[in-house]
Amino acid sequence: MKDSPEDQIVNAILDAIAEQRLPAGTKLGEQALSDLFSCNRANVRRALASLAAQQVVELRPNRGAFVMTPSPKEARDIFQARRAIERTIARHASGQASADDIAFLRDNILEEAEARKAGDKPAELRASRQFHMRIAQIAGNLVLERFLSELTMRSTLILGLYSPTGSSSCAEDEHDRIVDALEAGDTENLVQLADEHLRHLEAGLNFDEPPAAPMSLQEQLMVPRRTPPAK
Amino acid sequence: MKDSPEDQIVNAILDAIAEQRLPAGTKLGEQALSDLFSCNRANVRRALASLAAQQVVELRPNRGAFVMTPSPKEARDIFQARRAIERTIARHASGQASADDIAFLRDNILEEAEARKAGDKPAELRASRQFHMRIAQIAGNLVLERFLSELTMRSTLILGLYSPTGSSSCAEDEHDRIVDALEAGDTENLVQLADEHLRHLEAGLNFDEPPAAPMSLQEQLMVPRRTPPAK
DNA sequence: TTGTCATTTATTGTTAACAATATTTGATAA
C-alpha cells in the first residue's frame, strides 16, 4: 500500500509548502530531491511536472524548478476564487455535518489556538488548513475540494510573502462562529461568515514592500515538525 | 518561439479532448505519442503526468495512460462546480465586456450554429467552448479561467459518454440572451441565465445505459488546430 | 469448439551515460 515515488515527492512538497517550511522561490533541485527520496531523476522530473500543473511550482527552462512566487495580482485572483468556492462549499455543507465532523472542527480550533500560543507556526497552519478542508469534505464535492486544496496551498505562499508576520492566519473566533452556523444549519449566515473570514485574511496582506525570499532547498522537507527561523 | 515537446503534447491532447476526437477511455500509449510528436518517451511521460494532474488523464500503474472516464458522481460534481464558477465569472464579467468582446461572442454564436447545421461536431464544440472561455477572460480572473478550462474539458468527456446524441450541446438562443445581458450589464439576469444554461446542459444527461468506449489511440490527434489566440 | 496455461510479444518502468546549458570561480586589468 505504499505509493509511487512521484506521489511521495509531490505530497512531501505539498505538505512542506502548506506548513511554510518551503517558502516561495525556493529552488527545487533535481539531484537534491532524488537524493532525499532515494529515487532516480526521472521520477523527480515527473513529480515536478505534476506540481507545475497544479501551479505550486514554476518550471523555468534550463534553470530548474522553483516554488511558485505569486504576484499581487495572482494573490487577488486566488482570494477571489477562494471566496467563490468556499461560499459554495459552505452552502452545500450547511446542515450536512455529522456529530463527528463537529467534534473534529471544535477540537481543531483548540489545536490551532494551542499551536499559536506555542509559537508553532507549521502546526498552526496545518490545523487551519485542515479546518477549511474538513468543511469541504462535508460539502461532498470532490472537484471543489481539490480546487480548494490548491488554493489554500497557494494562499499559504501568499501569506508567507505579503503578511506582516502576525496577521498571517485565521482568527479563531471566526472559526468558532463558523462551526456554530454549520451545526445550526443556518446557511445564509454560514456563507456570510465564510466570505467575511476570507476578506479579513486578505485584508491583512501588504503588497508594499517587495518580498525577499530565501532560495535554497531547505532540508526541512523531511522534518516532521519544527521551524526555528534561526539566522 | 516554439514551445517544449511536453507543452505540444499536452495542448494537442487537450484540444483533441475538447473537440471529442479523443473519447473517454482511449489509451494513450507512450510509444505511439513519442512517434507522433517525434520526441523521446521521457517527454511523453512528463506530459502525461501533467495531464493526470489536471484530471483529464488517468494513470494506471504498469498499464499506461488513458483518457479519463468520469463517473456519474464526478459528472454531478463537475457540473455543480461549473455552476459555482461560471456564476462568479458572470458576476465579474457583467458590464466589463468591450465592443470587441461582444462582437466576438455574437460571431461565435453564428459560427456554432453553422457548425451544428453542417454536422461538424468538433467545430461546434470548439465554438461553444470558446464562448464560455471568452466570458471567463472578460471576468479577468486567471485562476477561475483555468478552473473553467479544466471543467469544460471534462464536461466534453461527460457529454460524449452520457449524452443521447443530440442534446449534447448548448442551446444557441441561451447564448444569445447571455450576450444580451452581458452587454446590458444586467448582472443578476446574467448570473441567472448562466446558471440555467448549465442546468439545462446537465439535465440532458442520461446515466442509465453504461457508456461503451472505443479504446484505441485515434490518430485524429494530428488534425490541424485553429484556435485563435485570446484578445 | 472452449477453457487453461505456458510462451511470446509489447508496453511500462528504471537506470546510467552523455550533451547542452547555466552558474560559479578565479585570474587579469583598470
Added chain:
DNA sequence: TTATCAAATATTGTTAACAATAAATGACAA
C-alpha cells in the same frame, strides 16, 4: 578594490539500453 571575462563546475535536458510487468498468442486437453 571593482569589473570583466574565460575556464571550471554544476545542473538540466536527452538518449538509449535494460528490467519488470502486462497483454497477446497459440498449443493442448476436455
